[in-house]
Amino acid sequence: MxxxxxxxxxxxxxxxxxxxxxxxxxxxxxxxxxxxxxxxxxxxxxxxxxxxxxxxxxxxxxxxxxxxxxxxxxxxxxxxxxxxxxxxxxxxxxxxxxxxxxxxxxxxxxxxxxxxxVDGANPVSLGRLVARLPAFAPATAQAVIALLDHHGISPHGRTAAVVGRSTVVGSPVAHLLVQRNATVTVCHRHTTDLAAGTRDADILVVAVGIPGLITADHVADGAVVIDVGTTATADGRLLGDVDAAAVDGRAGALTPVPGGVGPVTTALLLNHTVDAAASQYAQTRSDSLLSGFRSSV
Ligand code: ADP
CATH class of the missing domain: 3.40.50.10860 (Leucine Dehydrogenase, chain A, domain 1)
Incomplete structure (x- = not known):
């Protein structure tokens, strides 16, 4: 199951x-x-x-x-x-x-x-994330880690494969997984044997945008599979990158599309906005306190 x-x-x-x-x-x-x-x-x-x-x-x-x-x-x-x-x-x-x-x-x-x-799109944000400094992580990448945490799945000491290396999803997810002590393989459009890169991974994250790219051959028995893909069809459906029927029974766990990474991403964007408002308010306060202090000395 x-x-x-x-x-x-x-x-x-x-x-x-x-x-x-x-x-x-x-x-x-x-x-x-x-x-x-x-x-x-x-x-x-x-x-x-x-x-x-x-x-x-x-x-x-x-x-x-x-x-x-x-x-x-x-x-x-x-x-x-x-x-x-x-x-x-x-x-x-x-x-x-x-x-x-x-x-x-x-x-x-x-x-x-x-x-x-708030969606970690500026290269400054990505650089800070890689340097392990405070920054807004791209919400989708952070949603992947938040979902693992929420479901009690720790990347620590596990092998992970990330398919896709975009700066908004694949690359930041790979960095976040390394920061959580996983050993990470990154696959992309020039990977000649995709299944070889993915089939031994304990955790497989797929962020490509090709519906059904990942089948049973790409997935280790019992692997945790996080499907970030969301391709909209002309008739209004949303398709993931993983062929859910094909990996059913082989994957240990799989995020649904829709209803998996997507809603968490949106919630994190809102959460980041509130955090941003709080820190901008704190910054304005300290700026005005500081200018009050400067004018009094
Ligand atoms: P997203 O914003 O969802 O990350 P992009 O279009 O920016 O989407 O990036 C798609 C990623 O998927 C790229 O890093 C590309 O290398 C990867 N990719 C595209 N086709 C394949 C494929 N057939 N196999 C593996 N990775 C692929």
Whole structure:
């Protein structure tokens, strides 16, 4: 029997914590606010962004969707990000992908104020994560670790394989697993024998975006399999990277899609936004105390 590692319960508990913290901030006059910048007419992306906005509202977080349209240029998106980075009422910024084909995604990620980078997209955040310094981890990568913790699965001393090496999921997950004392193999599009890289892993994390890529041949008996893939179909279904029917009975545990990593990711984005609001408030307070002190000496 393959155990299902659902994310709904964990997501609810993270959202509840965030909502308590948001209420405490509201008491002192701080309303945490998230801005999501999108530039696409892809309906499944728009649906996902609206789901973040409604979860934010239920948690006591203001959320602005800044829709620049599918024809937006890199410069338009960049200046919007810079403006939001300076806006004292905005505490968290998410740059939603996909963006128009010609946009320079690397330059845009660098334009996100690191203090507000609640989805760990700026290379400064990733660098700090690798250096084991405080930073917002990309929410999806952190959701993988949070789900393992929630279900009592420790990476310590285990072998792990990560399929996918994107800077938002695969690479940070691999680093977080190493930081939790796993021995990690990273596979990607140039891996010639994918099954050889994955079939001995105690923990297998898949973040590729190819539905059904992972079958029984890729999975060790009893392995814990975390499916990060979410490919939307034309008829509105969400498909994972793992062929759940094929690995059923072989994997020891598997996250469902939808209902696994996804809800935890959204909850963590909200949690990060509240944390960002709290630290920006603390920073403003210490700045003003400091300037009061300076002017009095
Ligand atoms: P995401 O944002 O979900 O991480 P990306 O498109 O940025 O998605 O990255 C996809 C990752 O999947 C890349 O690191 C790529 O190397 C990996 N990948 C793509 N195709 C394969 C494949 N056939 N086998 C293994 N890895 C693959």
């Amino acid at each position: 393959t155990r299902s590692l659902g994310g709904a319960e964990l997501a609810t508990s993270i959202r509840n914590d965030a909502s308590v913290a948001a209420a405490a901030l509201a008491e002192i006059g701080v309303r945490p606010k998230l801005a999501v910048v999108q530039a696409t007419d892809d309906e499944s992306t728009a649906w996902y962004v609206r789901s973040i906005a409604s979860a934010a509202k239920r948690t006591g977080i203001l959320c602005d969707i800044v829709d620049l349209g599918a024809a937006a240029s890199t410069e338009q998106i960049r200046s919007t990000l810079v403006e939001l980075g300076h806006d004292p009422d905005v505490h968290g910024i998410i740059l939603q992908t996909p963006l128009p084909d010609e946009t320079d995604l690397d330059a845009l990620r660098e334009a996100i104020n690191p203090a507000k980078d």
